[in-house]
Amino acid sequence: MARKIIVLGEVRDGSLRNVSFEAVAAAKIASEGGEVVGVLIGDSVSALSGELIHYGADRVITVEDEKLKQYTPDGYSQALMAIVDAESPEGLVFGHTSLGKDLAPKVAAKLNSGLISDVTGLEVAGGNLVFTRPIYSGKAFEKKIVTDGLVFATIRPNNISPLEKDESRTGEASSLSVDIKDLRTVIKEVVRKASEGVDLSEAKVIIAGGRGVKSEEGFEPLKELAKVLNGAVGASRGACDADYCDYSLQIGQTGKVVTPDLYIACGISGAIQHLAGMSNSKVIVAINKDPEANIFKVADYGIVGDLFEVVPMLTEEFRKILVNA
Amino acid sequence: MNIYVLMKRTFDTEEKITISGGQINEDGAEFIINPYDEYAIEEAIQVRDAQGGEVTVVSVGNEETEKQLRTALAMGADKAVLINTEDDLDYGDQFTTAKILSEYLKDKDADLIIAGNVAIDGGSGQVGPRVAELLNIPYVTTITKLDIAGSNATVVRDVEGDSEVIETTLPLLVTAQQGLNEPRYPSLPGIMKAKKKPLDELELDDLDLEEADVEAKTKTIEIYLPPKKEAGKVLEGELADQVKELVNLLHTEAKVV
Ligand SMILES: Cc1cc2nc3c(=O)[nH]c(=O)nc-3n(C[C@H](O)[C@H](O)[C@H](O)COP(=O)(O)OP(=O)(O)OC[C@H]3O[C@@H](n4cnc5c(N)ncnc54)[C@H](O)[C@@H]3O)c2cc1C
Ligand SMILES: Cc1cc2nc3c(=O)[nH]c(=O)nc-3n(C[C@H](O)[C@H](O)[C@H](O)COP(=O)(O)OP(=O)(O)OC[C@H]3O[C@@H](n4cnc5c(N)ncnc54)[C@H](O)[C@@H]3O)c2cc1C
Numbered sequence: 001m002a003r004k005i006i007v008l009g010e011v012r013d014g015s016l017r018n019v020s021f022e023a024v025a026a027a028k029i030a031s032e033g034g035e036v037v038g039v040l041i042g043d044s045v046s047a048l049s050g051e052l053i054h055y056g057a058d059r060v061i062t063v064e065d066e067k068l069k070q071y072t073p074d075g076y077s078q079a080l081m082a083i084v085d086a087e088s089p090e091g092l093v094f095g096h097t098s099l100g101k102d103l104a105p106k107v108a109a110k111l112n113s114g115l116i117s118d119v120t121g122l123e124v125a126g127g128n129l130v131f132t133r134p135i136y137s138g139k140a141f142e143k144k145i146v147t148d149g150l151v152f153a154t155i156r157p158n159n160i161s162p163l164e165k166d167e168s169r170t171g172e173a174s175s176l177s178v179d180i181k182d183l184r185t186v187i188k189e190v191v192r193k194a195s196e197g198v199d200l201s202e203a204k205v206i207i208a209g210g211r212g213v214k215s216e217e218g219f220e221p222l223k224e225l226a227k228v229l230n231g232a233v234g235a236s237r238g239a240c241d242a243d244y245c246d247y248s249l250q251i252g253q254t255g256k257v258v259t260p261d262l263y264i265a266c267g268i269s270g271a272i273q274h275l276a277g278m279s280n281s282k283v284i285v286a287i288n289k290d291p292e293a294n295i296f297k298v299a300d301y302g303i304v305g306d307l308f309e310v311v312p313m314l315t316e317e318f319r320k321i322l323v324n325a
Numbered sequence: 326m327n328i329y330v331l332m333k334r335t336f337d338t339e340e341k342i343t344i345s346g347g348q349i350n351e352d353g354a355e356f357i358i359n360p361y362d363e364y365a366i367e368e369a370i371q372v373r374d375a376q377g378g379e380v381t382v383v384s385v386g387n388e389e390t391e392k393q394l395r396t397a398l399a400m401g402a403d404k405a406v407l408i409n410t411e412d413d414l415d416y417g418d419q420f421t422t423a424k425i426l427s428e429y430l431k432d433k434d435a436d437l438i439i440a441g442n443v444a445i446d447g448g449s450g451q452v453g454p455r456v457a458e459l460l461n462i463p464y465v466t467t468i469t470k471l472d473i474a475g476s477n478a479t480v481v482r483d484v485e486g487d488s489e490v491i492e493t494t495l496p497l498l499v500t501a502q503q504g505l506n507e508p509r510y511p512s513l514p515g516i517m518k519a520k521k522k523p524l525d526e527l528e529l530d531d532l533d534l535e536e537a538d539v540e541a542k543t544k545t546i547e548i549y550l551p552p553k554k555e556a557g558k559v560l561e562g563e564l565a566d567q568v569k570e571l572v573n574l575l576h577t578e579a580k581v582v
Contacts, residue, residue, distance in 0.1 A: 248486025
């Protein structure tokens, strides 16, 4: 069944987030040969329309307004509902990001629709569009279908491959003017803590430190390694509780859920609540001086040793091959 | 201040998970208050203690949910309400739960509703914002701080590690993130008192809801465990050789670098 699917592109610091291209790819599958319409909302976003089309959107609609400079659920839902009214799509796809998690349930409630959240895969099987998502903190998976109304999903970053970028692709870019009214929540201030360097939830490589890192300075070798691999630094709650790093780095059941291509756990014991946040990573490496540590049970590769010795050696070795590459 | 907390009874995901008959096996499993809802209950109690008023904890569940509701009362909530769907519904999704909760709440004149930001079993994070929209009140998700002055609220929201300071007004729904507070344990006197606190039980009928009004929009067709990972490879030999081998494996075999 061919469908028209709306994809919300997410802009951060003036560029599209990678998860938006993944969402376009997911929408392509969900459209079953129908149309993928990209949507960009903000104060100045239309310059990014072309890129969304290069990644596979058939056309793009932008809504620009001073009041949409920052995300608020009221502002964005008004813009989105105006587009839904104009386009009557059969489905919507957002990223399962802070913004997507906040906005999608509100829009679903407005549309009296279902919503399948945190999707890691989708396919057409047996005549159905089937979504896969983790449940029980990643310890199990469920497959879900829509039984009534719109196909609406948020997709987890780093799980669905974006389409190849094709700069020769063209498509219509239009704008819709929407009268944005009362915003009931007002952002007074944004305190940036996490945004230096690569975004943890979208990073392809994560170097995570635990209590074994022993101090704030102990994170330095991990940062070096992350720099060489163009990755992000993460942490266990053990490290956060001990004040070695900010809570914004915490990975796990109560922190961020990540699925990078490569996760290197340094001085992390592998408590169940930590595994909940990273066990679905593609390749896991454990560096721990205790050969009995639980983290080795989920690791693809392990080195038993002192992280302060191993991590700098790894950095050196990667530097060599990446320079030669 | 008229405060409501939305509470879900969840499977303790520290437990080992097995599947039987296509369902998560619940025999002998430990059930708990969803950890984020503990933050919600704690915050509600603190706001009440500072501003006066009453805390009511509401859950859509079955008879067994009474246990977690009693725990919430023992922590210090004033009243509990169980919306028992056992006899009426076989299946439900987030649409179902949010619809039931909003029908219950719509004439309660709540000033503040606190939910968890996500349930650790179902994991969608939908119920809070859905309920706020159905009640047509503002919401702020994943909050780490809440200050209320009169009918104004200042809230700190966690946005992937950054913090937003948000101003808004009551009535308001917020969802709790880790860091909001340290939930208390029920005290012995608390547990004794909880036995005498009101725990009302309602069914769909009492909310003038028909089965068709809350029929799920989505359906689970399969539940499975992730493929068992093969035992990992712990490297051996001289440390320098191990490091070289690891880099080589990641670069040429796993191709992740
Ligand atoms: C409700 C709840 C929610 C939680 N949520 C989370 C969560 O989201 N994320 C999370 O991470 N935790 C969470 N936890 C905490 C979790 O249970 C563990 O306490 C925590 O993950 C432990 O952190 P750690 O592995 O850094 O510390 P530890 O368990 O102390 O492990 C430190 C490890 O470092 C190793 N080590 C020490 N020195 C070195 C060295 N020089 N070189 C190499 N290795 C070394 C040790 O062998 C040890 O294995 C939660 C707990 C609860 C109860
Ligand atoms: C009649 C019925 C039958 C169901 N049958 C199934 C089934 O067969 N299989 C299945 O997987 N799921 C079933 N569910 C559960 C449903 O799919 C969701 O788990 C539930 O709606 C909550 O979604 P979530 O777990 O994603 O919670 P989230 O949206 O992540 O929860 C966020 C917050 O919302 C609040 N909240 C969530 N659920 C409740 C609740 N029940 N009561 C009060 N507050 C709540 C809590 O504050 C929680 O922290 C059923 C639900 C109902 C009502």
